[in-house]
Amino acid sequence: MIEDTGTTRTTPQGYRDVWRRSIDERDDFWLQAAGLIDWVSAPTTALTERSPTDYSWFADGTLNTSYNALDRHVLAGRGDHTALIYDSAMTGTRIRLSYRDLLDRVARFAGVLRANGVGRGDRVIVYLPMIPEAVVAMLACARIGAVHSVVFGGFAASELAVRIDDARPAVIVTASGGLEPGKAVAYLPLVQKALELSAGSVHTVIVRDRATIDGSAADYAGDPADDAAVRWLDWADAEATATPADPVTVASTDPLYILYTSGTTGNPKGIIRDNGGHAVALTWSMRGIYDIGPDDVFWAASDVGWVVGHSYIVYAPLLAGATTIIYEGKPIGTPDAGAFWRVVADYRVNVLFTAPTAIRAIRRVDPDLAELARHDVSSLTALFLAGERLDPETFHWVNDGLHCPVVDHWWQTETGWAICANPRGIQELPTKPGSTAVPVPGYDIAILDSKGAPITKPGKDGNIVIRLPLPPGSLLGIWGGADRFVDAYLTAFPGYYATGDSGHLDADGYLYVMGRTDDVINVAGHRLSTGSLEEVLTRHPAVAECAVLGVHDALKGQRAAGFVTLKAGSVVDHDLLTAELVNLVREHIGPVAAFRDVRILDRLPKTRSGKILRKTIRQIVDGEPYKVPPTIEDPAVLDALALAVRPPPTD
Structure with a gap:
């Protein structure tokens, strides 16, 4: 690993040429990237700009995201390759699903949703723990053109009700409960309470029964003769009799999902992601940023309730034909500070993506990395970190311990994928501890003062902004009103997306994110x-x-x-x-x-x-x-x- 020594260096030209092309030849760059996925109707234009704040990607293209994540790999003869590994540190359960297995489950559950009146554009709330059914439910929605909105399993009933009333879903997909160290969290009483608090859009609740947690669909089923009553269905029963659903063609600009930003109350802010731009950006990112291809093992140690889980547990690895891992556990305490290293060793993980906080938790409990020595993590080619600022001390600690590249990269729920990173699939750049490295192709970053004037002096802090238009994969808007997107992100600095973060660029174009502007x-x-x-x-x-x-x-x-x-x-x-x-x-x-x-x-x-x-x-x-x-x-x-x-x- 090359590390900055304080001397001035010029960023290598391989990366710089690719980044410059993504800005100066935007249409050609992204149309070429669009060739990485399968289209029903291939787009002829990448960017359609109606105004500086109103634009879309691949507007004349049509596709199906679930088909791109599953069917095309099976049709290419890779059906027996492992798509999903489920590892529950809570129960000891370990399951492998091939691409063919996962396709079968997704098609069947898509049939369940379709049989319960869900179609293109309808919303489905997914309120599940970290189990394979979370991935199945999300991909099943995508398969029939429905819009999923994942809400953390165990979220308070009042918060779930707010999201129900904002998204107006027809169906909720849930489980009897989730598992935390030392306790089980029952979901069904929370769902029932949320339904009572909400305005009544939900007509069906589908429940995945977990034998270790009390509660089932039968416990909440009302009078079958009451047409107004919410129907409660058992997942296994419904799936067993379902007719598999074929993928539905949708427009590139059709919404794929709504994801509410964390901490939202009162009037929630639901980020909308499109189908086409999302599929192109995430597929490109797997090779361009993470250097991951078919049959590599990629583990995002996150939760499907977060954007990281959406992008890099569910969609990106499967779009790339890689193997993804869904892990039910913690970095420490399930059972010890070696939990992550055990998973890496057991499944020969190539890239691990987690939060700096997880690494700091391991460091706090096992500062000498004694648990790491018990596991063979030689398969690991890189550790990617995001979600909180990676302080240099933690960087050095984990970098010295793992002896593989450690990449601090930066992105947001709104962008859906990395704004800045060390793009290992293009060219591995020198590392500067404390920096999130350089802008990813497609992102044109500037630093502005409080009045919107550019700060060109290296090292001087200001507001981090991104010049419009944002690249494919970024938010399409905010659910419930186009003006909310403009007001929340595009008004403070006209012509730019305001990230809400502060920081600076150095002389080599490396970004240092120092915190939220209100911090x-x-x-x-x-x-x-x-x-x-x-x-x-x-x-x-x-x-x-x-x-x-x-x-x-x-x-x-x-x-x-x-x-x-x-x-x-x-x-x-x-x-x-x-x-x-x-x-x-x-x-x-x-x-x-x-x-x-x-x-x-x-x-x-x-x-x-x-x-x-x-x-x-x-x-x-x-x-x-x-x-x-x-x-x-x-x-x-x-x-x-x-x-x-x-x-x-x-x-």
Whole structure:
């Protein structure tokens, strides 16, 4: 692995030529990429622009995404190759499905949906745990032109009801429950409550029975003679008698799915993804970014409820003819900090894609990587990380331990695939710890100040924006109103998509994402990046992970407060550690940071995807009202945080 040494270097021209062509010869570039998938009617034009903010990709093309993910591989003679591996660390279950097996299950379940009145354009909510049926249900919707909306299994009934009322689905696909370490979460009472709270679009609930969890469709079935009652069907029974459905031809611009952004409440923001642009971009990305082809094993250790799960558990690996893994478990505790390495070894994984938070969790419990030594991970050609900022200390730790390329890349729910990455399938570039590398072909990135003027000085922070149009695979819009897309993303900086992130480009064109723009702290008029402060705190050998945020200060307006967790086995005096962390910030950032507040916690509150809930932490510290986010991994962590920052009075 080549690492930046601080000297100026020019980005190699192989990548630069490809990127430049994707911007200057956009139509030719993406029409060529469109040849990677099978079309019913091939598009003759890549980009159709009706206005600077209204455009579409491959508008005259027609296709079926499920056909591209399954049928074409079977027809090409690859039906016996493994498409999906299911590994449940919770139950010990391991299942392999070939492309032929998966196609059969998807076609049959598509027949179930069709028999229950679901057709092209109809919405289906998928409310399932990490089991093969989640993949089957999503691909079955795509097969008949229906629009799926995946909602995390176990989401609160009120949040599920909000999404039902926004998407207006005809059918909900669910299971009796999901499994978490040490407990089972029953889904059916939540679904029933959500139906009671919603406006009544749902007419059928299909339930995948899990023998280890109480609850079945029969428990909720109403009077069969009541035409107004919601029908509750058993998945296995319905699938056994279903007539397989053939793929339905849809327009490239037809919606494939709606995905609600995490933490949404009240008026949800449902990101719409199209069929054609999505299939082209994800197929191109598998080779261009991840260097993955047919028969390679790709594991995105995420959840289908997140965009990573949509793009890189379900669609992209299957579009590329690779093997994908759906894993029901955690990076630690199921049973130990070697869980990820065990899966890599068992299935000879070529590329692992996960969140930096997962790696930091492993580091905290197993700082010496003793568990890694028990497994043969020589098949691993790269580790890709995204979802949270990858601090340099964690980068060095995992890079030195794995001895394979570690790629920090950056993207969003809205984009659906990477904005910046080290494009290993084009040319592996030098690595710069702390950077998400370079813009992926199709993305034209700029840094603007608060007034929209370009910042051209290397290293100077500003608003990260993407010049319009966004490439294929990016959001088609927001469900329920075209104006919402423009208002939310395209108004702040005309001609650009506002990412909501801040950071800078260096002299070589490498991007450094330092945090959300609302995470910039204003201390007595000095603007400080939380990412820079967190980078300093993680230099301390006892710190496993941290969050820095701005809390209210009557004199300075805001002050920086640090919240840290310690590595397993670290025994340190908390007062001494606080003093050492304060001195580290003073040494590397300067006294302008006025940093003096450190809280040492057992755990940081996070979403189920591993993102630290910084806004909620700040609300608790400032004594503001807060709502427990529906995506939180463990609500009890918030109670512990509240006690830590505002301990109860003692008599």
